[in-house]
Amino acid sequence: MTGTTALSRARTVRYTTIVVALAAIVTVSAVRIVTGADRLTTPGTLRQALIAACPILLAGLGGLWAERAGIVNIGLEGQMLLGTWGAAFFAYHHGWLAGIVGAAVMGLIGGLVHAIATVSFGVDHIISGVALNIIGLGAVGFLAKSYFDELSGGGPRNLSGYPTPPTLTIPGISDGARSLADQHWFVVSDVSAAVAGATTNLSILTILTLALALLTAWALWRTSFGLRLRSCGENPQAAETLGVNVYLYKYVAVLVSGAFAGLGGAYLTMVSSSSFTVGQTNGRGYIGLASMIFGNWRPSGVLTGALMFGYADGISLLPKNGPLVHALLLLVAVFLLAYSVFKFRAGELTTAIVVAVIALGALVWYFTTTRVPSAFTGMTPYVITLFVISVASQRLRMPAADGKPYRRGSAG
Amino acid sequence: MTIEVELAGIGKRFPGVIANHDVSLRIRPGTVHALIGENGAGKSTLMKILYGVQPADEGTISVDGQHRSFASPTDAIEVGIGMVFQHFMLADNLTVLENIVLGAEKLHGIGDGARTRIKEISARFGFGLEPDQLVERLGVADRQRVEILKVLYRGAELIILDEPTAVLVPQEVDALFSNLRELVADGCSVLFISHKLDEVLAIADDITVMRRGTTVGTADPRTATKHQLAELMVGSELPSPETSERTVTDQVVLALDGVTVTDDLGRDRLTDVSLAVHRGEVVGIAGVEGNGQTELVEVVMGMLRAASGRITLDGQDITRLSTRKVRELGVGFVPEDRHRHGLVLDFPLWENRILGHQTKPPVVKGPLLNPAGARTDARRIVEEFDVRTPGIGTTARALSGGNQQKFIVGREMSGDPILLIASHPTRGVDVGAQAAIWDHVRAARREGLGVLLVSADLDELIGLSDRIEVVLRGRLTGTFDPSQVTAQDLGAAMTGGSAA
């Protein structure tokens, strides 16, 4: 029966995912021990990585909502920027909770502009996104000057001294895991470090972010609301003939998208840092978009992408990270070699060779140098995404009607 | 219980066109009702009105004697009307189940309840569909079954099928018809839209004919003949494209020798095709759509690469030449889809005169354009080919289909081509333009033009061709003399019934 094969295929996929994840952990641990760069997986580093990953994850999920409904949202960056200001402003005056809500609302307003332009007026999605990013940056600069200049702790382009969300430390687990992590044992310490990193000084907003990832997966794939929303991204004409109000779902999706991006902005001003500056997102909206593409338009993929890019981002923010980045190079080389072997066995000879050559290049680079400029870690998300979309473009599956204009009454 | 649907005085206008006026139609419960008419007769518009996709400007729809107005498909679905569109309305990346329950989640949820119900319906009509299969993995016939299942799932009692057989091979048509008979036996009504008369006569209980946006009559399939129906559809004596004298010479213009074309998946689309077109000869290609005609045309034009075999034009090997080179050697090309391939709709007519002739005077001078030359020559085409347009600065989009086609034919006959490749040159064109295009093809043939004519219109093929080749599943399976053959013989050969 085909139905059972479909189910068992899902099981195989899950099994493969677990194996790949385990293999990755072992590899990371091995690389850490070989290179002696123990700071690759200290609780501190991993905590930093998680904090760097969350805004990317929020932006990526935001992108996912919009694109699943067929609207490309490269205005994420602008919506995130609006969120940074909203968080600072509302937190300063009304407390951290208001800051979170305010950021979401600011992002939502950005989403509303995008929705009006793309859904109601049929403006090209990229054009609207570019315009939104211009507006977002301008608006944040303008609003900061107008509202923060005269506050204590404020300036024409920045603000600090507002409350941030409380943090939690899970006492037993955090300490235990930390002491295990300090042993620098193979695998065990790496896993413990991850546990310790995730249980020490955990912000409420981090918990909210991970909850939103789960919520997204559930809402989009397990409810009829989600089915309708996704159908608008796959074939809106078909959805229309079945009585789905396509405009409504597209609007909802883009508004949620904007709100998620806004929350990503809040994360930057309230958790990643405790002060606001104009232009704080620094391209994280685009990295979010990259994590969504890397993740093949699926929540679990977005999460993986965000954690990976967050790790690179987190490392680039650590002090004295030269040796770490250098160790990372070996890690990349090993992963690429593994991928090359995988491609070779799948019969894609050209891809396998190209990937192997790149991997060897990375190895040569690793062995002939002692440090890598940290500029390169900042670049990794973009390079990896470019690599993935070029090499694995056949496996990527974006929603079929993504970015295509749709007008009511066009069915049939 | 089945429903009785009646349309009265339906009218619909689009800017500059009247799509429907005074359309009346009654569908008896428990029957297959066929609605026939030529392309552009207004059938699809009518269906969209009946299904609530577009509102009617005037007229009434009544269901079981009660007046109804449908603001959206939801309203139509509610009273038990379902529609299977000609271009399937399915999301490839969703499963069969997801496609079916979409919009009807309230009925049985989106989980096991729905799964059970789908399996039930699928089993009852022998559809053999699996709810969790991705639609992208399904073939055309299965997709059509998903569409029908989608409609049945919602409890539809009147199922509208818009040209359902256009995409099917004969065996699949038979399977579809047996499905339809079971549905009717189960108490449903079917509204079957088609322009294929054989099929209509085979399946329908009642027939209504549309022409130029209105219903012009009804017929009883037990007594009506194909010829009567055809005349009702066209509205006059069928124009017959009789070719008078033979002008065939023994000079070969185009020769294909063992040409094979494969698709991305390595399957043969054309297998070992050998064919010759002589000066002054029209070679007609007959076949059910999708049997390799498109590939045949595209491989000659250099738009597809042959996997093996050789193509020569006037003795010169053109197998590996680009489309531009092939055109430069004197090949005119009237493509199948004029909107996608024949014209740039947003360019004015004079710029469309340059299209496909970018390297040939008078429209260019070396690497530069020659706007004056293009304008003059566009004006010539407008006059010689009777293209009805306010001027040559009008965008191609604004013209009617027949006038667009006359312009294309005129353009492709410019610059004294030695070979004309014409795909469905009169499809969707009004009768006047059709006759004009036929006259031009005949005149050019007299002057020694070789023509490769692909058409689905068998009367056109028989009337214009000097020789007809039948293409079936990528192979040339039979040669016919148009002066001897009947449309019935050709039809049989095209479906593999009896190859000559």
Added chain:
Amino acid sequence: MKRIAYSLAPPVVAVVFALAATCVVIAISGGSVGAFLSTIFSVPNDRILVNIVNQSSLLAISGFAAAIGFRMGLFNIGVEGQYIVGSCAAAFFGGSGLVPGPLNILATLVVAILAGAAYASIAGVLKVTRGVSEVISAIMLNYIALTMSGYLVQRYGVKAGYTYATNDLPPSSQPLGFAILPGANDVWALTVIAVAVAAGYWFLLARTRFGFDLRTTGASASAALASGIGVKKMVVVSMALSGGVAGLVWMPAYFGSVHRFGVPENFQAGLGFAGLAVALLGRNRVPGIILGAVLFAYLSGQSNELQRDGIAKQVVDITQGIVVLAVVVAYEIVRRRQSRAEREQVSEELAATPAAANEGEAR
């Protein structure tokens, strides 16, 4: 007459709408709308006037680079990255003084074009060989360009103040500007590039076969293919062409006043995105792009004076962003209306000829 009204109305309406929306934003945040309007519409002083001219040239070149992509149906969002790469390569080359004197100017411009073109063709090649959307790859390439150029300057450049930059352009290769307004700064010599690009753009698209092929591919890729255009080759070539022009974007500023490259102090970022906006505003037409560039330069130039009124100058970014959205909407509305009018005109004229009475085909 009607034609001119049709093509002028959308941008005018869009600008008015954007200014109105900006006023609303200012009013909500408690600023003075009166001060904003009087400053924006005041007569610019000589210094600002020259800046407007200079900035217009950069924006116009960027606009033409984007427009080449648009006419081909490509969204070259990578103009931003391409002009960073072009500027970086050109500044390293120009600063090295390998070619002496004024000849260095020409050689450096060629380097800028080649670097921009090469970088753009990455996106073009990925599109035709791997089916990667040029928008997505270009976004990634933009950031890679920014980071790489920053790194290269830090690694191979020299200390300039607090940051790093390329070697200074030798004085013998620094062209004299045009001292149009006495007392004010010069209009950069290489603003003439903008004029040359404008002329070249018009000639290429309106008068050459290549331009016809490019426009045809943009308007209908399927018709282009059937007419014998090698669409894949056109994608790579036009992407490279767009990138080549993009490479020139910052050159007037480099030769006119900056003379070195280093992010962020010795560079002007964001011109690529602004160029996209200018091309959209100007409908990819030569006069439109020039007017759009002047408008954007004018708004930015005048915005510096806004600080005096206590209004952040970034407010004009809001205006510019809204202009882009509004103008695209307005053009679309006009397009729909125009094509409907044309269709009605055709059927009217046909109805007038009795022979054609039956021609009104139902479709």
